[in-house]
Amino acid sequence: MSTMNLWPMLAAAGPRQLLTLGAVDFLIIVIYFAVVLGIGFYLKKFASTGEDFFLAGRKMTAWIAGLSFISANLSSLETMGWSAMAYQYGMLGAHAYLIGAIPAILFLAVVMMPFYYICKTHSVPGYLKLRYGEGARSVAGISFSFMTVMVSGASMFAMAKILNLLLGWNMNVSIWIASITVAIYVTLGGLLSAVFNEVLQYFLIWAGSLLIPILGIIHAGGWSKMLATIQENVRVIHPTVGNADFTSLWRNLGSFDTNPMGIDWFGMVFGLGLAVSFGYWCTDFLQVQRVIVAKDLRSAQNGTLIGAVLKMLVPLIVTIPGLLGLAVLLNPDGTPMVLVPESDPRAGITHRTFNDVLPLLMGQYLGPGLLGLGVTAMIAGFMSGMAGNVSAFATVWTYDVYRPLLNRNASDRHYLAMGRWSSMIGVLISIATAYALFFFSNILEFLQVLVFFFIVPLFGTVILGMLWKRATPAGGFWGFLTAIVVSIGMWIFVHTFPDGYRPGPKITLSAGATVALEKTAQGKVETITRIVVEKGAVELLNVPVAAADRAADRPSEWTVGAADLTLPATTTSKGQELTVQVLASEVMLSGTSQTDRFGVEKVAVVLRPGVSVKAQEVSRRFAPAAFNPDHTRYIARSEKAKPMAVNMYSAWWSLVVCLAVTVLVSLVTRPKPDAELKNLVMGLTVLPDEGPCPWHQNPKLWAVAVTVVLVVVNIVFW
Amino acid sequence: MQHDSERQIPIWFFIGALLVLYGVIILGTGVYQVVQPPEKPLALAHLHAGVWWGALMVAVGSTYVWRFRPGR
Incomplete structure (x- = not known):
């Protein structure tokens, strides 16, 4: 069945609001807010020095450090986003939790943690200062402060938008209530509060989410049945990659054609597994x-390893729901429900989006109370993400920007007060960012990508600094800066269209237009075959209309004259046939008082005299929402590369550039003397003796155990 | 949070208490729905997920509350 046939059916989808909460659900949400505020007030007395506020007193146990480490990453954007990825890319989505995380976390625990820990840095930019000097630290400190509040604002905006779409809540209310709560508890308890709430959130996410895969797999008839149904359904759901294998981790990575991401094993291993991860x-x-604040080095290392184990469990509540979306989400007539990307013109009108897969499953399985818990977990995820960003901002701002550049010799009390103020200011800047996104909402989807373009070069710089004592301050600075510039350059390159990017042809019927629909019925499925617009207005985007049919004086805006105007169902561009989409978000059906909404393609549209038309021809040289295949093949080695594949390859190249430039510049500039690199570089750092280590606390043993589990999981789901 | 502090109540206690509270609410709602089934039941409503999930949360939460109770 073609997707075209499905469109009109989905048009009949119910109310726009996806979930409806009852009194019990609200009670659960209110209790959560009361508890986090209570904890904030309770923790204030434990945050009386700078060390307490910024580093939680460096007293955390391995379990708390590990839980908070993974929880800071397990935000709601993450759970919803990676469920959406699994819906879009199938089981490949799980790589983010396997090769895309575990080797890196093990490396952090075993190789890097000793350096971070022993040099007693407050932050990663702080390490750059010690290793390379003020230049690299300033670039990192300033860009990091800027980025954290941007990300925090973006996540606030995303939360408000999601709560609005799912529950119909007012966006202003969501933004202000969540941010005031975060501001109160972070300002009171600093990192300690942020960490407390992250650990709490971790439990809430599991309590609120684990039922979905359990019930979903039962519903699908078991694991094997689910995989078989997925392979059958993707032909309808993802017709462009309908022949790709959606249910393997590696078997489908032999070539760019056999998997839904358009990537090969090299991109997955080196792009995701090395650079991004x-x-x-x-x-x-x-x-x-989260982990450098543990009470001793062994706790810091073991905490990181606990984080690795917890990370490997996350696909249960993220990837499996995404896969379930391909198997158990059905239309009322039993056909598979088709979700579309946010960028699809049908999104939100006739179709739910990929990002709705998790909420749709919540609505399908979670009854009163459980739904409230699921929504609370989502809100908790957003808020703890915000709190994490705000406390990181306060630390980096106070220690890496304010203290070295603005006020060098103040008292600890002064820096503590600065930390509290900057937490509050961080929240305010986040709110301002969130409101800015109301007007520039398309920035949101690129923000995450841009963060990687900064973080990947940072890794190159830090790792060379740790492992190679010959790396010089000039090498670090130029390697870092060049790689950032190259990353941004690649991003611009893949979105540039020298011949112009023309969005697909689209006819939008304005709200209130009156239409007559001609349909044919085939079984239960009705298909629209012709649309006659009798009254109202239509907007045309890249739909060809002969000059004779337009008004001579105003060719872009006119009213249909004496005769009917028939718009084409297809157009041709560069020798390719393009289907014209017709979207109607709310139209009146002719001769009735009923309204309807639909999205169809390849259907003739007839405009009766009197209908007003606004026609636009759009062709852009730079389109951040679209990828130019002629350019992506240079970056991602294939014209078939999907956005995720392009991002992974871009990250890989930016790491290569960073390492190459740092090495080349270092070879021709003067290194720091060994004495200044003590405790910062491998070979010049003596690990502290932390006393006898029982076997069950030995980080290396656990690192080996985690590696074995990782390998086994990859083989089982090969 | 840290076990070496005398005064600070461990985070695990708060988590346990919240799980118990939520568990009781979810279990109660689940039992009510067994007695008084809703007009439009959800998918797999016959499994009564609220009942056993709520009970499980109460069990896990109580263990944490008992193990990490203040003044222990």
Whole structure:
């Protein structure tokens, strides 16, 4: 069955709001807010020095450090986003939790943690200062402060938008209530509060989410049945890659054609497994801060390893729901429900989006109370993500920007007060960012990508600094900066269209237009074959209309004259046939008082005299939402590369550039003397003696155990 | 949070208490739905997930509350 036939059916989808909460669900949400605020007030008395506020007193046990490490990463954007990825890319989505995380986390625990820990740095930019000097630290400190509040604002905006779409909540109310709560508890308890809430959130996410895969797999008739149904359904759901294998981790990575991501094993291993993953897990300060504050080096290492184990469990509540979306989400007539990307013009009108897969499953399985818990877990995820960003901002701002550049010799009390103020200011800047996104919402989808373009070079710089004592301050600075510039350059390159990018042809019927629909019925499925617009207005995007049919004086805006105007169902561009989409979000059906909404393609549209038309021809040289296949093949080695594949390859090249430039510049510039590199570089650092280590606390043993589990999981789901 | 502090209540206690509270609410709602089934039941409503999931949360939460109770 073609997707075209499905469109009109989905048009009949119910109310726009996806979930409806009852009194019990609200009670659960209110209790959560009361508890986090209570904890914030309770923790204030334990945050009385700078060390307490910024580093939680460096007293955390391995379990708390590990839980907080993984929880800081397990935000709601993450769970919803990676469920959506699994819906889009199948089981390949699980790589983010396997090769895309575990090797890097093990490397952080075993190789890098001793350096971070022993040099007693407050932050990753702080390490750069010690290793390379003020230049590299300033670039990192300033860009990091800027980025954290941007990300925090973006996640606030995303939360408000999601709560609005799912529950119909007012976006302003969501933003202000969540941010005031975060501001109160972070300002009171600093990192300690942030960490407490992250650990709490971790439990809530599992309690609120684990039922979905359990019930979903029962519903699908077991694991094997689910996989078989997926392979059958993707022909309808993802027709462009309908022949790709959606249910393997590696078997489908032999070539670019056999998997839904358009990537090969090299891109997966080196792009995701090395560049993206090591950048994120080893140098993103938000992550690293969680474990460098453990009470001793062994706890820091074991905490990181606990994090690795917990990370490997996450696909249960993220990847499996995404896969379930391909198997158990059905239309009322039993056909598979088709979700579309956010960028699809049908998104939100006739179709739910990939990002809705998790909420749709929540609505399908979770009854009163459980739904409230699921929504609370989602809100908790957003809020603890915000709190994490704000506390990281306060630390990096106070220690890496304010203290070295603005006020060098103040008292600890002064820096503590600065930490509290900057937490509050961080929240305010986040709110401002969130509101800015109301007007520039398309920035949101690129923000995450841009973060990687900064973090990957940072990893290159830090790792060379740790492992190679010949790396010089000039090498570090130029390697870092060049790689950032190259990353941004690659991003611009893949979105540039020298011949112009023309969005697909589209006819939008304005709200209130009156239409008559001609349909044919085949079984239960009705298909629209012709649309006659009798009254109202239509907008045309890249739909060809002969000059004779337009008004001579105003060719882009006119009213249909004496005769009917028939718009084509297909157009041709560069020798390719393009189907014209017709979207109607709310139209009146002719001769009735009923309204309807639909999205169809390849259907003739007839405009009756009197209908007003606005026609636009759009062709852009730079389109950040579209990828130019002629350019992506240079970056991602294939014209078939999907956005995720392009991002992975871009990260790989930016790491290569960073390492190459740092090495080349270092070879021709003067290194720091060995004495200044003590405790910062391998070979010049003596690990502290932490006393006898029982076998069950030995980080190396656990690192080996985790590696074995990782290998086994990859073989089982090969 | 840290076990070497005398005064600070461990995070695990708060987590346990919240799980118990939520578990009781979910279990109660689940039992109510067994007695008084809703007009439009959800998919797999016959499994009564609220009942056993709520009970499980109460069990896990109580273990944490008992193990990490203040002043222990």
